[in-house]
Amino acid sequence: MESTVLELDGLSKAYGAIQALDDVSFAVRENEVLALMGDNGAGKSTLIKILSGVNDPTRGMFYVNGQEANFGSYEDAEAAGIATVYQDLAIAPNRTVKENVFLGKEPLVEGKLGEWLRIVDDDEMERQADKVLNELGMEIDPNADCGDLSGGQQQSVAIARAIESDPDIVIMDEPTSALSVEAADRILNLIERLKEQGRTVLLVDHNLEEVFEVADRAAVLASGRLVGVEDIDRLDQESMIQMMMGSELDGDASVAGTAAE
Numbered sequence: 001m002e003s004t005v006l007e008l009d010g011l012s013k014a015y016g017a018i019q020a021l022d023d024v025s026f027a028v029r030e031n032e033v034l035a036l037m038g039d040n041g042a043g044k045s046t047l048i049k050i051l052s053g054v055n056d057p058t059r060g061m062f063y064v065n066g067q068e069a070n071f072g073s074y075e076d077a078e079a080a081g082i083a084t085v086y087q088d089l090a091i092a093p094n095r096t097v098k099e100n101v102f103l104g105k106e107p108l109v110e111g112k113l114g115e116w117l118r119i120v121d122d123d124e125m126e127r128q129a130d131k132v133l134n135e136l137g138m139e140i141d142p143n144a145d146c147g148d149l150s151g152g153q154q155q156s157v158a159i160a161r162a163i164e165s166d167p168d169i170v171i172m173d174e175p176t177s178a179l180s181v182e183a184a185d186r187i188l189n190l191i192e193r194l195k196e197q198g199r200t201v202l203l204v205d206h207n208l209e210e211v212f213e214v215a216d217r218a219a220v221l222a223s224g225r226l227v228g229v230e231d232i233d234r235l236d237q238e239s240m241i242q243m244m245m246g247s248e249l250d251g252d253a254s255v256a257g258t259a260a261e
């Protein structure tokens with residue numbers, strides 16, 4: 001029996017009269033790649049923002065490793081074990097790879113003037129950045145300027161930054177949407193690497209071929225509601241599209257009410 005790393009219980013979010021998320025409940029298993037699917041406006045970004053501490057739900061709760069999550073910020077989510085790689089990566093192009101991996105969380109050391117003037121520990125930052133990059137199998141120089149990297153390499157640095165906090169759960173919002181097929185392939189390999197490391201990945205990806213390649217299960221939203229959570233092996237592109245249009249899959253395990261375990 002798989003254990004649950006993240007449990008959503010009746011999550012709802014309204015923006016004025018718009019019900020962006022409506023009573024969504026399901027369980028995410030430890031060490032799975034779960035694709036979060038849905039058409040434009042289905043509620044995927046809204047859900048990601050709640051899970052990563054950016055927005056509060058209007059109703060409902062969720063639990064990380066059995067603990068009720070009550071996040072006020074991205075930092076809270078990170079401390080609870082959830083890190084998010086956003087679609088607009090927010091990589092600083094004028095900084096080096098190692099600086100981007102640690103942006104805002106640089107290891108510090110006392111300067112010549114004592115404790116009150118602490119400076120960034122450059123050697124420690126390089127050592128740690130190199131370790132994270134190596135663990136992910138990335139051959140990127142920690143001292144390279146991010147502005148000189150390809151889009152795929154920049155996306156990899158954004159993933160390295162997420163991994164730096166050693167999260168149990170990594171949320172990725174369309175990580176391949178701006179990339180060439182070759183670069184996208186490397187990101188899919190990275191997702192597999194994260195899984196080998198024992199992490200759980202929540203992936204938003206509009207490319208069905210990629211989803212079928214890398215995901216274990218898919219949770220499908222339509223108009224803010226959960227249509228179902230399915231093993232990827234039970235789905236094909238046609239049935240996935242049907243679900244994204246709001247039709248539950250025929251069979252016993254597909255309805256939203258039985259999806260949470």
Ligand SMILES: Nc1ncnc2c1ncn2[C@@H]1O[C@H](COP(=O)(O)OP(=O)(O)OP(=O)(O)O)[C@@H](O)[C@H]1O
Nearest residue numbers: 015018019020038039040041042043044045046047
């Ligand atoms: N800040 C906001 N204010 C008002 N309405 C919003 C806001 N954010 C999202 N919405 C609305 O909530 C609904 C769900 O949007 P959301 O962005 O979560 O969908 P999505 O599945 O991520 O779509 P996409 O694939 O296009 O990114 C949509 O009707 C959207 O217009």
